[in-house]
Amino acid sequence: MKKLYLLVVVLIVVPLLLAGCGGGSDKPGSGKLEIFSWWTAGGEADGLAEMFKIYSGKYPDVEVINATVAGGAGTNAKAVLATRMGADDPPDSFQVHAGHELIDSWVKADKMEPLTSIFKDNGWMDKYPQGVIDILSYNGEIWSVPVNIHRSNVLWYNTKVFADNGLTVPTSFDEFFDVANRLIAADITPLALGDNGIWAATHLFESVLLGTMGPEKYKGLWAGTTDWNGPEVKQALETMAKILGYVNRDHAALSWDQAAQYVADGAAAMTIMGDWAEGYFKSKNMTPNVEFGWTPSPATAGTFIMLSDSFGLPKNAKDRANALAWLTVCGSKEGQDAFNPKKGSIPARTDGDRALYDAYLQSAMDDFGSNAIVPSLAHGAAAAEGWVTAFNDAMTLFVTNLDVAAAQTAMAKACVDAGVCK
């Protein structure tokens, strides 16, 4: 009798209890899936929805929870995530930038599960560029699944505004200021900036740094081999101060997509933003090379500031099996070819179907294959989160006081505090 009772407990009660624990099953297909990101704007939200569509097609009985926290570059989301991770209440999977953000913030803190086996089991090891695998790796394991490659150093412009005013697309800082002066004379805001949360100013400045010193010295900034107290950083800050004289006055109140909308409306002529702006323009039914055009940000042709969004598996995910199935969609060709054309990014995989990508994205694919690739600071690829925060703090002061010397000192100190500069 006792044995029979035990058998009942093992066969019936235990599975019931496990199921009640929120999908603790080791097979995907029931319960919930909570996906955490900051993708709420046009383009980025549309791309995410495409991946959810694929997931729900495969696992119709899973309730997908789209846990977004608005705020470009994860300004607000990252704080919410940190609180949840600290309270051992992780989402099932979350958006995280490949590189320092992933490794320094979460992997070294022992908060993630390794994902090398997903790559091996799905035959992905040779489907991703080695450079991408490298920035996802630490201690011999891969720690997240990349969904895309974004480019940071892009200048977007309103084609009609340029045509109406007889303007040529600028490729150097001199040409940029020449065009900007003509736009001022025509009463049009030259450059749209939406730097609430400050990151978009840092984003703009990383392009200015690259355009001022070129890729080798730019890379050296994050490796401690380019002097933060040197003449190029000073020159970049002076150029940045000058550029800030040509942006919309309400920049501190706007988000990146509101700034992009100024360009869409023709209220501003240009914006320097990552290619999620491409996804945004397309979500507003604009067509590349028709209503909007693009070029590398001034003096950065031939170089590509890259960043990559990825998804990871936190330890103690409540719906682990569903999360693994999600990561399999994220890393698949099908998932990436559905997500990226809307997102305004190119696939992280090398076998994306080029025909699905528009003229801008095809040019990004070509440039990613041929340009000098350097990492983005504003988006977690170049430096650890603490350094990015210190840098953003320096930018917050700089955009209001334009004090070049003070900003340079603060940036040099941030490198020392990060343990990278002496």
Ligand code: GAL
């Ligand atoms: C970046 C992210 C992009 C896009 C952008 C604006 O940090 O990598 O995918 O979401 O923020 O939200």
